[in-house]
């Protein structure tokens with residue numbers, strides 16, 4: 001047990017585990033859901049759920065289907081807002097799931113039951129909020145909103161576009177910021193996770209992290225303070 005904080009024991013008995021070869025059809029192992037806000041050619045707002053996003057420093061890589069309205073908007077406008085979704089927002093994300101801002105709806109999407117929607121915010125029951133540095137919209141209900149500029153776009157896997165975007169302004173709900181720091185409290189932040197097309201949240205903190213120690217992350221101090229008062 002590490003530091004008496006009640007962490008679970010290491011996995012044991014792995015020698016008995018059998019691995020089978022699998023021709024996996026889907027590799028969606030679990031990633032946070034992001035609502036990408038962008039502007040359509042007529043200036044109206046578009047909003048698309050996506051979860052193929054990973055982060056490095058102040059940059060993010062986004063994997064978007066090349067035929068989505070969002071892809072066209074990002075290529076043209078060179079900016080977007082990444083609105084990070086909390087786990088209690090799954091219903092709003094699911095209302096957006098069958099919608100596209102593309103009119104006509106691309107054939108592949110028609111077959112999957114997608115329909116065109118001009119007012120994605122209204123359809124989702126979400127509130128459009130102006131950004132400060134870009135034209136793309138923020139989602140007021142999202143606890144973390146990242147205004148971004150597009151640095152690079154690459155064709156990826158034949159049918160997708162990989163966008164490298166750089167965060168130029170971050171807005172974070174106050175309760176998520178560790179007081180006196182510029183860090184998010186990982187215990188307070190509960191992202192909606194898309195795993196094999198299903199929604200998950202309320203992830204438990206399962207073990208202490210040596211990466212967090214090496215990075216001197218301030219939430220470790222917060223955890224010690226919380227442990228000492230309880």
Ligand SMILES: Cc1cc2nc3c(=O)[nH]c(=O)nc-3n(C[C@H](O)[C@H](O)[C@H](O)COP(=O)(O)O)c2cc1C
Pocket residue numbers: 033046047048049050051052053063064065067068069070071093094096097098099100101102114194
């Ligand atoms: C939870 C969730 C995650 C998704 N992840 C992605 C993704 O990572 N990349 C992508 O291109 N589409 C993803 N989609 C599908 C897009 O939301 C869908 O193509 C949508 O029609 C895009 O809207 P647009 O055509 O108006 O841009 C996801 C949908 C949901 C509901």
